[in-house]
Amino acid sequence: MTRMQNQSNLQVTFSKRRDGVFKKATELSTLCGADVVVVVFSPSNKPYSCGHPSVESIMNRFLGENPPTDTDAPNPIVIAHQNANTDEINRKLNRLEISLEREKKYGEALQASRKEPPIEKLSSFDLKNLCKALEAADEEIERLVSIKKERGFEFPYQTIGSAFPPLRVIEHSSSDSDEGSSGSND
Structure with a gap:
């Protein structure tokens, strides 16, 4: 294996592999109950991290600063992901409710137009x-x-x-x- 020379291919590969590493770290934490943190720097020198219960609590524990008070605290990344999913579901629900109301009004208008005299x-x-x-x-x-x-x-x-x-x-x-x-x- 050798380092990739094409910068766009390098960035795409980094993004895909980073997600895979984070997924495996999350699986390790879930399956084994381990406290896990992964810190990665991109080719453009941007830091990315993933951890459970949180990156900060594990880093503080590793460095010997502020021992964790609550190791069962939810992972902020997981919470952000859940909130994003909830927001998307709420947006879809709102669109469907608006569409349903529009269809109900259309149906009522059709019914009103179909009324015929005896x-x-x-x-x-x-x-x-x-x-x-x-x-x-x-x-x-x-x-x-x-x-x-x-x-x-x-x-x-x-x-x-x-x-x-x-x-x-x-x-x-x-x-x-x-x-x-x-x-x-x-």
């Missing part, structure tokens, strides 16, 4: 259009059923339309509409 209050023109739309829907359903039957699809139940005669719109004179006719004769 059939009794529809004009004869609206009733004729409704009948035409229902007939078109009935024809489309029959077309799809025939395609399914051709392909061997079996229907376990009768289709709804086969139990009732089809609705037909019958034109009435203006005197008939005054009598309150429903507009169908079957």
